[in-house]
Amino acid sequence: MRLGEDEARRLDADDPGHRELFLVPPAEGGDHPETAYLAGNSLGLQPRAVRGELLQELDEWARLGVEGHLEAGRPWLPYHELLREPAARLVGALPAETVVMNSLTVNLHLLMVSFYRPEGARTLIVVEDTAFPSDSYAVRSQAAFHGLDPDKTVVRTNDPLAAIREHGDRIALVMLGGVNYLTGELMDIPGITAAGHAAGAVVGWDLAHAAGNVPLRLHEWGVDFAAWCSYKYLNSGPGAVAGAFVHERHAGADLPRFEGWWSTEAATRFEMAPVSRPPRTADAWQVSNPPILAMSPVRTSLELFDAVGMPALRARSERLTAYLQSLLDPIGVEVVTPRDPARRGCQLSLRVADAGGLSKTLRHRHGVIADSREPDIVRLAPVPLYSTYHDCWRAAAAIAQEVGA
Ligand SMILES: Cc1ncc(COP(=O)(O)O)c(C=O)c1O
Numbered sequence: 359m360r361l362g363e364d365e366a367r368r369l370d371a372d373d374p375g376h377r378e379l380f381l382v383p384p385a386e387g388g389d390h391p392e393t394a395y396l397a398g399n400s401l402g403l404q405p406r407a408v409r410g411e412l413l414q415e416l417d418e419w420a421r422l423g424v425e426g427h428l429e430a431g432r433p434w435l436p437y438h439e440l441l442r443e444p445a446a447r448l449v450g451a452l453p454a455e456t457v458v459m460n461s462l463t464v465n466l467h468l469l470m471v472s473f474y475r476p477e478g479a480r481t482l483i484v485v486e487d488t489a490f491p492s493d494s495y496a497v498r499s500q501a502a503f504h505g506l507d508p509d510k511t512v513v514r515t516n517d518p519l520a521a522i523r524e525h526g527d528r529i530a531l532v533m534l535g536g537v538n539y540l541t542g543e544l545m546d547i548p549g550i551t552a553a554g555h556a557a558g559a560v561v562g563w564d565l566a567h568a569a570g571n572v573p574l575r576l577h578e579w580g581v582d583f584a585a586w587c588s589y590k591y592l593n594s595g596p597g598a599v600a601g602a603f604v605h606e607r608h609a610g611a612d613l614p615r616f617e618g619w620w621s622t623e624a625a626t627r628f629e630m631a632p633v634s635r636p637p638r639t640a641d642a643w644q645v646s647n648p649p650i651l652a653m654s655p656v657r658t659s660l661e662l663f664d665a666v667g668m669p670a671l672r673a674r675s676e677r678l679t680a681y682l683q684s685l686l687d688p689i690g691v692e693v694v695t696p697r698d699p700a701r702r703g704c705q706l707s708l709r710v711a712d713a714g715g716l717s718k719t720l721r722h723r724h725g726v727i728a729d730s731r732e733p734d735i736v737r738l739a740p741v742p743l744y745s746t747y748h749d750c751w752r753a754a755a756a757i758a759q760e761v762g763a
């Protein structure tokens with residue numbers, strides 16, 4: 359493998375990312391001081407700039423108290439406006455269709471309150487068979503909230519297009535992961551959205567593993583609604599504030615919504631009126647005032663995405679992941695992620711006998727951070743912003759040593 363290591367170093371020299379902008383955790387084991395961090399699909403690394411920006415908000419709070427709402431360097435009252443345009447660019451949305459708020463599952467619920475409207479025989483919700491548990495629980499609880507039996511209402515499928523053909527006019531909502539958390543498969547978001555619409559259903563997407571990983575054009579694809587988290591590919595910290603998208607054709611529509619004082623037009627917020635006047639934008643889905651200390655890392659991180667740009671990131675992502683696959687192939691380990699770069703993001707998922715055991719060994723013996731999902735999947739995500747060819751080489755060399763034929 360030494361020859362391979364030289365090649366990895368050469369590739370890093372020719373095709374560098376932006377690792378210098380991030381804090382890479384130190385390795386506990388292996389021959390290198392830093393971890394080969396391939397778990398950005400779970401929790402992205404901390405951008406170096408985050409600490410200073412966060413300290414600035416803490417200082418302003420100390421210096422200004424409540425006056426910071428209007429007088430902070432970046433006033434807190436309209437702070438969420440700073441995140442709207444970069445978030446919209448990231449998911450291919452109009453600014454008015456985008457809002458950064460809450461966390462992911464909360465946003466899915468707020469959006470389903472509006473967009474899951476079972477009526478007559480049209481009650482079904484289609485999800486992937488391998489939906490992330492939070493999504494499964496969310497859709498089941500939405501069905502129950504409407505007095506429906508979740509077992510009869512939620513359709514789990516490996517083939518969403520076939521399920522849409524089969525259940526047609528009984529489907530109220532199709533809600534899928536844009537990139538599947540387990541297999542790393544990138545779904546045909548425009549194709550499935552169009553098929554769902556042709557069947558008369560609403561189509562929403564959980565973009566937890568897609569935002570910042572693959573290029574998205576939510577507006578053009580006609581997606582009804584979407585939500586994503588910011589702690590994975592968006593590197594905004596554990597439990598970071600999430601995003602939401604509502605297509606402009608629903609703006610101002612007569613939809614049920616849960617409201618709070620942040621749902622009303624900003625200009626009317628301090629009129630203290632008993633009835634809200636919601637804007638005709640995604641902001642109408644906001645409820646509470648935003649957590650500035652949690653928004654600051656999201657803003658810092660989105661600036662990085664703006665500076666580098668998704669096209670460049672996606673191009674480097676395809677090269678890195680193809681390189682990792684080329685190292686894994688000869689080892690003979692089963693990769694369950696599609697081989698076609700158009701059908702995956704950066705993550706490769708391996709099927710192994712003892713996934714939990716392998717990921718622990720990778721960490722403690724080799725300083726390689728991957729993660730496992732029970733019972734048999736290890737996920738490796740070379741993230742184009744900060745992962746290196748050498749990280750991929752280290753992961754493959756360690757896996758070859760532990761499970762290779
Ligand atoms: C696909 C997917 N959906 C939902 C969630 C849950 O997110 P949250 O805890 O931010 O609501 C996750 C978390 O990893 C996820 O991967």
